[in-house]
């Protein structure tokens with residue numbers, strides 16, 4: 001286990017700067033996710049921690065040691081990629097042993113013990129003699145994970161390791177990753193573009209936007225207190241609506257472009273033009289009642305839930321609701337939301 005410190009990391013490819021000064025302190029044993037859209041620079045950052053990519057400026061420390069210019073094999077890290085490339089002609093056990101052999105770590109007997117322990121950690125002890133092609137995709141993924149942890153690295157780097165798996169397997173592997181992390185306590189940096197994955201796995205999420213840290217915090221903080229419009233929209237895909245906060249008869253209200261209003265919490269002190277972030281899952285719809293009215297454009301059936309795409313004051317608005325509601329296209333519905341769940345973002 002080790003702590004990792006990134007200080008003012010910058011990266012340019014040619015004239016294009018993709019990382020603009022990233023500083024992060026990752027505690028020993030922490031599970032941190034780098035979350036962001038495609039192209040925001042998360043893989044590049046991870047590859048720099050691994051030593052697979054040079055930094056343009058800045059420093060990387062692992063356990064207090066400056067590793068900025070050290071090659072990967074001197075950093076005590078292990079990395080697992082989306083494409084996990086097992087060697088097809090080697091057995092599962094030999095694949096897992098491979099990094100130990102390459103680095104000449106320990107005697108044959110010691111290597112055997114480590115391989116056994118790593119395979120047991122990922123619950124594949126019984127398949128040690130199989131070849132990769134005799135395994136399912138999920139089992140192959142677990143072999144790759146065993147191969148990553150077998151050398152007992154100080155830091156584990158995971159680059160979208162679950163993105164090739166189907167939904168069900170992915171959930172199983174998420175649980176497994178949580179359990180393995182709890183058992184081994186490895187400092188882990190996990191790259192993902194999937195907010196649910198980041199929310200469910202991490203001690204802390206670092207949300208990246210165009211090569212900068214947009215916000216960082218615990219999953220609860222990131223989900224419940226998004227600091228910016230970008231964060232609100234990215235996490236929980238909130239609706240962002242322009243509005244103006246004015247004083248209503250019973251306290252502050254947000255007035256939309258068409259004059260309809262939505263009650264806010266009494267303590268909201270801001271007045272004037274803002275953006276409101278309304279989570280899809282926080283909105284409830286009813287056929288009548290008081291509150292702003294929106295027009296249903298499309299209903300998307302999602303099994304357990306429905307997603308309604310509506311229009312409010314000329315802007316698209318989405319809501320995720322229980323599937324027992326049935327509103328038709330073109331129908332006007334009344335919106336309700338707990339005022340405490342409304343986030344006001346200053347323009």
Ligand SMILES: Nc1ncnc2c1ncn2[C@@H]1O[C@H](COP(=O)(O)OP(=O)(O)OP(=O)(O)O)[C@@H](O)[C@H]1O
Pocket residue numbers: 013018036037038039040041042043044045193
């Ligand atoms: N070797 C390279 N040469 C030039 N540009 C690169 C190189 N590697 C990455 N980039 C660019 O740097 C930016 C960040 O890429 P990076 O792969 O880190 O993004 P990402 O957030 O991991 O995206 P994804 O989720 O799609 O992998 C992108 O615009 C990409 O095109």
